[in-house]
Amino acid sequence: MEKHKSKKTLGIIIDVLMYTILLVQMIYVFTGNIVHEILGIGFFICLAGHIVIKRKQLASLFRFGKKPASRQFSDIVMILLLLAIIVLMVSSMGVSRTIFPWFRYAGSVDLHVYLATAVLALSVVHGGMHGYIRTKKKKRAAVLIAIGFAAAIAVGLALVPYLNRHFKVVKINYSEAVSGEKADWNGNKPLVVYFTRVGNTDFEADVDAVSGASLMLADDELIGNTQLIAAMINDALDCDVKAITLTGKKYPSSYGDTVSAAGKELKNNDRPEIEKIDVSGYDTVILVYPLWWGTVPMPAATFLEGNDFTGKKLYLIAAQGSSGYGSSIEDIKTMANGAEVQEAMSIYCDDIPASRQDIGDWLKKISE
Ligand SMILES: Cc1cc2nc3c(=O)[nH]c(=O)nc-3n(C[C@H](O)[C@H](O)[C@H](O)COP(=O)(O)O)c2cc1C
Structure with missing residues (x-):
């Protein structure tokens, strides 16, 4: 029981850390390149921890029986998120200037920004779906997920370019x-x-x-x-x-x-x-x-x-x-x-x- 509780606490800490890192990565203009690259690695380490802790949920992707529509939707989001994260990892090394300077063939800044936005938006939906499946107030949960998704897209596609244009030195x-x-x-x-x-x-x-x-x-x-x-x-x-x-x-x-x-x-x-x-x-x-x-x-x-x-x-x-x-x-x-x-x-x-x-x-x- 104790073990289960501390695993759950660790899972929550890792999740909060991952969302925080993703958001901090978006204000790259203020953190600078080296912090951005180190936090990027930190994100993927947290992701490994998240996958280990939530491995049962990941395995459920491959259980092919009849699932409720919300589960099916959640599975699709999880698959898209995993794919986006894998490509983001490759593209991150491609645009790295300090830690992976030799890995340049995947180096498109635009692609990197779009993928990071996709990962942030899909993470919001992925996290939100846990709540949606558990709660009885489905409508409210769906609205909150939609708002979170739209906010994440706005951060990536509007706020980040705005900050870059106005504050980058x-x-x-x-x-x-x-x-x-x-x-x-x-x-x-x-x-x-x-x-x-x-x-x-x-x-x-x-x-x-x-x-x-x-x-x-x-x-x-x-x-x-x-x-x-x-x-x-x-x-x-x-x-x-x-x-x-x-x-x-x-x-x-x-x-x-x-x-x-x-x-x-x-x-x-x-x-x-x-x-x-x-x-x-x-x-x-x-x-x-x-x-x-x-x-x-x-x-x-x-x-x-x-x-x-x-x-x-x-x-x-x-x-x-x-x-x-x-x-x-x-x-x-x-x-x-x-x-x-x-x-x-x-x-x-x-x-x-x-x-x-x-x-x-x-x-x-x-x-x-
Ligand atoms: C008034 C203004 C308008 C701009 N419009 C665009 C644009 O339409 N498309 C774009 O890609 N960049 C746009 N930019 C960004 C500049 O093209 C870019 O930052 C350029 O590298 C600035 O060069 P400079 O430092 O030699 O002035 C604009 C910048 C300014 C100041």
């Missing part, structure tokens, strides 16, 4: 991120033009004051994602690099306000004024831009429309938070008069600090 070592193999270029070297928030935003002087604004710090200096990509190209080719710089009103320091301001600019089809960039001495231009509202930021549109690209190749590198190129390529084709527009790369913002090798390989390919 990535710290990098500038020379490590930028330096790599050099690439040869046949003929007139390209001009790299980039647009980024840094330099075009009224950030407060104190970096700590803006650390809640989805930014990158290179050796404690603010740096934009596209600026880093431009620096990587410069390291590989030793070519000219120019920043698109607003001459008028800058963007607000808050990320959310910048998103609103950029949305208004797009709606009004504004062309904010910028310092003149002359591309006439170049045969090739590489434009590095962040995707804003699924297209190119309006200051980059000013740059494109303010130049004659006749006879020039225009390569496009987009930095983005999940939307690929959006409609930017088609839009740029209508803006860059005469250009031979070539899509080059669309890089997910988290992958940018580690993209020097890919950029070098791409430059070698196009300069052949």
